[in-house]
Amino acid sequence: MVKYALNCQSCQSEFEAWFSNSDAFDDQKERGLLSCPECGGSEIVKQIMAPAVSGTKKREVSQSPTVPLVQPGADLAKMMKAVREHIASTHEYVGADFAQKARAMHDGEIEEKPLWGEASMDEARSLIEDGVSALPLPEPFAPPKPVDQKKLN
Ligand SMILES: [Zn+2]
Structure with a gap:
């Protein structure tokens, strides 16, 4: 199972959903099975973050730009x-x-x-x-x- 943080393009609401694997999101989206719990919109995108994966890691999902980080002392x-x-x-x-x-x-x-x-x-x-x-x-x-x-x- 893979948990994705999702984002509705219509109303900008954020929610999470579980998928059986990393292809299931794309598959369900293509078939129009995803809808926003807030507004019912179907323009759902994955938020830019690494998903929590249980079981075998299939492939890297995030290709988001990186930001510099430092631990402040x-x-x-x-x-x-x-x-x-x-x-x-x-x-x-x-x-x-x-x-x-x-x-x-x-x-x-x-x-x-x-x-x-x-x-x-x-x-x-x-x-x-x-x-x-x-x-x-x-x-x-x-x-x-x-x-x-x-x-x-
Ligand atoms: Zn929405």
Whole structure:
């Protein structure tokens, strides 16, 4: 038996299901036998993760992109804190305006200064492709977001 974490493309709900082997998922999907327990949709995909397999391992399922991982020790925690404090004290937080502002700086439309903020994956990818100065900021290195003054007023 193989357990897969599944994802409904229609309503994005996540659920798990057991299959007799790793081919059974594809087989049942092809025959339209899979449906979402939430919305009944049939666009079901496997989540990107290794399945829990009991019995003989048939073949590797996951070909998902890898992400770097590290076990954080006390030293690393201290360094991450230093990075967060450095960014918070030297970079202006621009929130969701990051992509637009970074691009305007790149194009020489506004004065250059260090920024940090958020962008969608698509925006981030296009910034990097266009050579705009931007680097993915992993969560542990991201300072807490400053309180948005506009929202308070
Ligand atoms: Zn659904």
